[in-house]
Structures are given as C-alpha cells and as structure tokens.
Amino acid sequence: MTLSVFVEHLGVLSPLEEHDREGILSLPVSEKRIPAGGYIAREGTASSTFSVLIDGLAYCQKLACFNARQIVSLAIPGDALDLPNLFLAAADHDIRALTDCETAVVHSELLRELAQRRPAVARAFMVKALVESSVSREWSLNIGRRDARTRIAHLLCEHMVRTRARGLTTGDIMYFPLTQEQLGDATGLTAVHVNRMLRSLEADNLIEKRKGSQIRIPCVDTLRMAGDFSARYLHLRASTEAQNQ
Amino acid sequence: MTLSVFVEHLGVLSPLEEHDREGILSLPVSEKRIPAGGYIAREGTASSTFSVLIDGLAYCQKLACFNARQIVSLAIPGDALDLPNLFLAAADHDIRALTDCETAVVHSELLRELAQRRPAVARAFMVKALVESSVSREWSLNIGRRDARTRIAHLLCEHMVRTRARGLTTGDIMYFPLTQEQLGDATGLTAVHVNRMLRSLEADNLIEKRKGSQIRIPCVDTLRMAGDFSARYLHLRASTEAQNQ
DNA sequence: CGTTTAATTGAAAGCAGTCAAACTATGTGG
C-alpha cells in the first residue's frame, strides 16, 4: 500500500503496465518514521535500502566549508528520496526530514533486479532521475541569475505547482513549512534577507502568511511573473510516450 | 568508430558486456560539425536524434528574463549531449557549442530500443544521468554558497579533474577556452568580476595564463583548497558494481 | 509559564555589480 503514491507518480511520468506496477507494489516494504531534522541519508555513505517519501517533506543538502549549507532539492510525498543511491556508490549529499516524515523502505537490490527485468520500470526511474536533474538545473539558474525577491517567488511557485500536480495542494493555500533560514539555504540567501523579501512580497499582496506554516497565494499568475516562473522544467508529464495518452 | 569514446566512458561508470558495447557501436551514426557558438539543441524543442560530443567543448544554458544567462553544465568529449531528450518530451535548456564541435548523431529511437533490450545499457544511461545530476547539485552549492574567487577555483578544479580522468589533460596545463563572460555565466558572476578574481588567483600563483586558451595549474592541491573542491560528487567510478572491479 | 526557536527590524559594512574607457588579441581584407 505504502508505495502506491510512488507508483502512481512514476506512472504519470512514464507509461507503466499493470505488471510493472505490481512488480513494485509487491516488494517487501517496511515503514519508517523520521523526526523533523533527522537524517535519512548522509553524504559519503552507501545504502542498501531505497526510501520513498510517503508523508511529510524532506530535503537534500550539501555543505561547503565554513558551515555554509545549500539545500539542493525538496522532496514531497510520492518522491523517491535517494534514486542516486540506487545506482551510485556513495551519496553526494545529505537527505534530511524537513518535517516529521513517514517513509517506505525497500531493499535496493530488489528494486535494481526489478528494473533489470522490466524495462518500463527502468525507464520510469530514468525519467524520474532526468526530471530531478532538470529541476536541479533550474535551481542553478534561480540561484545564479535571479535577484533575491525573484528567487523566493520562484521557489514558492515551484512548490505550489508541484504539490498541486500531486493533489497535495488544493485551492490557493499551500503548506510550506520551511523556516526562513532553510528558505535562505535553498535560494543562496541569508535568513535576514529572506525575511525582508518575504515582507516585500507580502506588502505587494503576492503572498499572505497563514496559521500553521501555510501561505496563501492570492494570484498565482502574479507570483509567477514576480518569480520569472515557467513550469516547463518540471516536466509534469515527462515521457515522450506519455504525451500520446 | 565515433561512438567509442562515449562507450568507453559509459563502461567506466557502469559495467558493460561486449554485447552491450557492440549494441551501441553498431548503431548507424552520422557525424556533424557545429561551429563555436552554434546551437545543438534549443529549449522547448523535442529531438529525434541523440548526440555525443566527439571533439570540442559544449555547454548547456538556461535563460532568465532580462537576458540573464546561466550556464548549467559543460560537456567534454565522450559526454552525451542530451540524455534528457532521450526520455523527456521537450528540452528544458539550450545546448551550444563552446568551441567548434564534432558530434556523433544517432536516432533516439534506436538507442531507446537498445536500452530496452539490454538492461546494462539502460543502467549505464541511468548512472550517467545520475552523475550529471550530482554535478548539477554541486553547481548549485558552488553558485549559492561560495564566494566569487572560490567558485572560479572550484570550476577550474572540476574541469581539470574531469578532463584528466578522461585522458584529455595531461600534466599541469589544461585547455580552458571559456571567455570570462562565459565563466561568469557558469558561476553566477559578471565578466568584470571574473576578471578580477582570475587576476587575484594569478597573483597568488594558483593559475597561470598560457597561449591558446590554456591555463597552467602549478599546484592542484592548492587550487583544490582555494576552490573548496572535493571530487566525490563527480563519481568518477560511479556504479555500485563497478567498485568490485 | 518559562524556555527555546524563529521572525523581525535597524544600522553599518562589504562583496559583487554597473558603467565607462582603454587596452590587447585575433582575424580579415586590401
């Protein structure tokens, strides 16, 4: 049951037959809970297990010297948490729980075998990896070439579009529990400046702060323009074949 | 013949049998030359062909509004130029020739079929995609959390290590034909500031400019420290299996 | 409640950007 969000998400990216879905869904799974702030994986380590995020939010981070941290991606329920770990020898980043998380854990080897037996599964993993890579490139652009206010607006748009596409957000209110420090680490800014930019966005009615780490976005299109955002890079329906469906 | 650098590179990342190699090498290939500055692919377009860089250097770029450009990756001979295009519906970035380039072009469909028939090929593509993704994350960290001088030193280290690993650089002199403007676009800086930082690195004997777009690096370890560089993220020998060889 | 964490605000400093000009290298055509 627990892997179904993952399979469903994969199926949107790349066509899967019933056998492919069942192949994944019938793998022995164990559930694991990670408290907010906890580590799901650490840089430099290998892992023989593969985790899927079932509930909560997680992120990948990398550290530079001087304790400088860059958050390089956000994971939402249905996302694979360590696709690289499935095929690379050692993780090149930490994976941490942003909120309390619930994950589904399977043995890597079983998944690799499945990918070997069923090309459509391998392909779906490939598509997922390529989409994540695309998002990563957009982040480079965001961090490297947009000003602070635009960066933040862009990240908010991205999260809105991603969560909405997966049915996790409905309406104009979005759950966005990043602290301003984390938001800064994701956009290459300091928490102080993030605060100023959020206040600026709020002053212009682009966002509204709500109780419980929620944000209301009165007009997505306005925020989209403020964030120089276009959803193309998210490849919400990614596969070349999936287009014909 | 032309695809052999690509196959050899793939084989280092992930184990390939003779049949896998031959499967790729026997595909119908055509060569294509692209002059420096020319476009190999454009954002938003699909392509039914797959290109491998045989000679020269290429890069991927993304544009923000205001003509701001971010170079999001560099390709060296042996690299696939548009792995995403093989499995995603539309390119999310431009691919351009940095210098005059020679590419090997094959039909995407043939390569997808091959990946479907031979799991090891699919896996090698996967590993290559994941490594590129890892590099992309490191670029985010570089752009987001390192100061200008460090960023440039880091990029120089990266290029040194990558080209050396592929036998394209020997000794302490490296071919590095990026203009300062391009270097700025790759690091999230302006050309003017890149110039200042290069002069600073040169003043400290970390780099030496040579004729013909070449750079001498007197001491790689010193530059490595200046660039906060560790090669882990390059996954030079990437596969979990490849470790046992 | 008291304690801790996060958000907010102000003032000052600094890194990188902008603008502008001069210089150098490279390549082309006469």
Add this chain to the structure above:
DNA sequence: CCACATAGTTTGACTGCTTTCAATTAAACG
C-alpha cells in the same frame, strides 16, 4: 604586410544589493 574591425580583457570609480551584526519581538513547545 599593414589597416581596420571585432571580440575579449583589463582597470578604475562608483553604486547597490545582500550580508553581517545586534537587538527586539513573536511564536512554538514542553
């Protein structure tokens, strides 16, 4: 081989976005 055009590099002066430092306020939590 020289004159010229073009592209890229270098330098200086100034501006400004973002950071840093510090202190206060608000919110979350046991």
